[in-house]
Amino acid sequence: MVETVLLVGVVASIFVGFNIGGSSTGIAWGPAVGAGLLSKVAAAGLMTFFVFLGGWTVGRNVMDTLAGDIIAIEISLAAGVAVLFFIGLGILIANVFGVPVPTSMTTVGAIVGLGLATGTANFETIGWIVSWWVVTPVLGFWVGAVVGRYIYPELNRRVQIKASQGSLITLDRSGSLPRPALGPNSTYGELAGTISVLIIGCYMAFSAGASNVPNAVAPLVSSDALEADPAILIATVAIGLGGFTIARRTMESVGTELSDIPLLAALVVMTTAATITTALSWIGIPISLVMASVMTIVGLGWGRATRPITAREAMRGETDTEITTGALKAESDTPVTKIGEEESEEVLNADDLFNPRAVIKYVSMWIIGPAMSTLLAYGFFVVLPGVA
Numbered sequence: 001m002v003e004t005v006l007l008v009g010v011v012a013s014i015f016v017g018f019n020i021g022g023s024s025t026g027i028a029w030g031p032a033v034g035a036g037l038l039s040k041v042a043a044a045g046l047m048t049f050f051v052f053l054g055g056w057t058v059g060r061n062v063m064d065t066l067a068g069d070i071i072a073i074e075i076s077l078a079a080g081v082a083v084l085f086f087i088g089l090g091i092l093i094a095n096v097f098g099v100p101v102p103t104s105m106t107t108v109g110a111i112v113g114l115g116l117a118t119g120t121a122n123f124e125t126i127g128w129i130v131s132w133w134v135v136t137p138v139l140g141f142w143v144g145a146v147v148g149r150y151i152y153p154e155l156n157r158r159v160q161i162k163a164s165q166g167s168l169i170t171l172d173r174s175g176s177l178p179r180p181a182l183g184p185n186s187t188y189g190e191l192a193g194t195i196s197v198l199i200i201g202c203y204m205a206f207s208a209g210a211s212n213v214p215n216a217v218a219p220l221v222s223s224d225a226l227e228a229d230p231a232i233l234i235a236t237v238a239i240g241l242g243g244f245t246i247a248r249r250t251m252e253s254v255g256t257e258l259s260d261i262p263l264l265a266a267l268v269v270m271t272t273a274a275t276i277t278t279a280l281s282w283i284g285i286p287i288s289l290v291m292a293s294v295m296t297i298v299g300l301g302w303g304r305a306t307r308p309i310t311a312r313e314a315m316r317g318e319t320d321t322e323i324t325t326g327a328l329k330a331e332s333d334t335p336v337t338k339i340g341e342e343e344s345e346e347v348l349n350a351d352d353l354f355n356p357r358a359v360i361k362y363v364s365m366w367i368i369g370p371a372m373s374t375l376l377a378y379g380f381f382v383v384l385p386g387v388a
Contacts (some may be wrong), residue, residue, distance in 0.1 A: 005140075006077060009220050011236065012088060013231075014241075016084055016087050016091065016103075016224075017216035017239045018239070020103055020212045020216060021240060021243040021246075024247075025247035026206055026251045027208070028043075028201055028204035029043035029046070029204075029251055032201050032263075033251045034263075035383050037070075037198070040197070040247075040248050043201070043251060045223065045333075047208075047239075047240065047247075052211030054205070054368075055214070055232045055236060057215045058206075058210035059209055060228060061282060061284040063231075064279050065125070065286060066108070066111060066214050067219075067222035068220070069122060069125045070108065070126060071112075071114060071118070072122055073220050075223050076223050076288045077223040078387045079219070079223070079381070080219030080222060080225065082380060082381070082387055083107075083110045083111060083219040084112075084219050085172050086106075086110040086296075086373045086377050087110055087373065089373070090106035090110075090369050097122075102291060102365060103212055104286035105133065105288055106369045107286060107288070107373075109369070109377070110374070110376075111219070113377025113380075114377055115376065117378050118381065133366075135267070136276060136280070136287060136288075137294075140292040140293075140296040141302075143276075143296060144268070144272060144299025145299040145302050145305065147268055147272075147300060148301060148303025149301075149307055152264075152303070155264065157292075161323070185249075197267060198338035200270050201270070203270075203271070204273070204274045206274070207273070208277075208289055210277070211233055211281050211286065211289055211292065214286070216239070217232070217235045251298070257269045265297075268296075269296045276292040277289045290326065294363075304363060306334055
């Protein structure tokens with residue numbers, strides 16, 4: 001009987017990890033794949049490797065929090081399987097709405113529901129986690145806003161990251177030994193930009209592993225049904241499988257609804273979001289990578305758009321000056337105006353940066369996802385207390 005329940009639990013973990021891989025791979029590698037800097041297969045391979053590194057190292061801290069700090073008792077095997085079911089249900093609901101699921105928040109919600117039903121919830125730890133859920137979007141927004149207002153325009157003028165026709169690197173066979181050389185249309189700037197994109201993509205994948213690997217297996221680790229090491233391997237394989245399959249479509253479409261931003265802006269967002277997520281995972285906070293990414297995009301666009309007015313006017317909304325979120329998408333050779341000066345026509349005519357309705361939908365899911373998993377888990381364990 002125990003073996004059967006464990007088997008069901010492993011299948012549930014694989015399902016959760018598979019869906020995590022589908023969404024996280026697109027977030028981490030969508031910009032690079034869209035820019036033609038590497039193939040989907042290569043992106044999925046790099047994703048799998050760095051997810052494993054993130055889960056094996058920093059992810060253990062999050063695993064400890066999910067498995068033993070949110071409630072005062074160990075999660076039994078049967079309860080762990082039920083919790084994984086509610087996590088999977090949260091993912092399914094988010095997929096129906098077409099938004100990346102806040103998996104970490106949904107996981108915490110399901111475990112909190114178990115704790116409330118059994119009277120074992122650790123409210124101090126829960127409060128600490130939720131406080132970071134409030135701080136993270138604010139932090140992401142303001143980091144993006146500062147970069148967008150004071151740094152991005154000049155950075156966009158100086159740095160161009162794009163893929164030229166032909167191979168980036170070729171082999172020069174003119175000498176006695178072949179040696180690598182730039183392709184016929186490549187430049188050192190393109191080479192440096194490509195390497196930067198790949199490094200940041202790997203960093204994003206590492207961050208995704210640190211925050212998401214524990215979500216797929218922590219309920220089973222808490223019950224001692226699985227040791228941490230094999231559990232991390234199972235989660236990695238599941239996430240990698242999602243990266244090689246359903247993520248192919250995600251990598252094509254990522255950013256088209258929320259934002260259609262240049263590759264340079266995407267790299268700023270990825271670096272900021274990955275840093276916030278990795279830092280919080282290091283101290284054991286289950287956090288959503290999507291949360292930091294979305295609010296950094298919004299902040300970056302707001303900061304760039306408010307350059308024509310003073311900081312005081314921007315904060316108070318006291319201005320008649322025309323500002324546009326399309327400023328972030330202005331061409332790199334567009335003149336950079338000083339703060340307080342009106343933007344050029346090229347900037348004012350740029351397309352909109354983000355869809356406000358999409359932002360509202362994402363934020364709504366951050367509230368609905370964990371709340372629903374908490375209520376469903378609470379109701380389940382109240383009706384069936386023997387499972388806990």
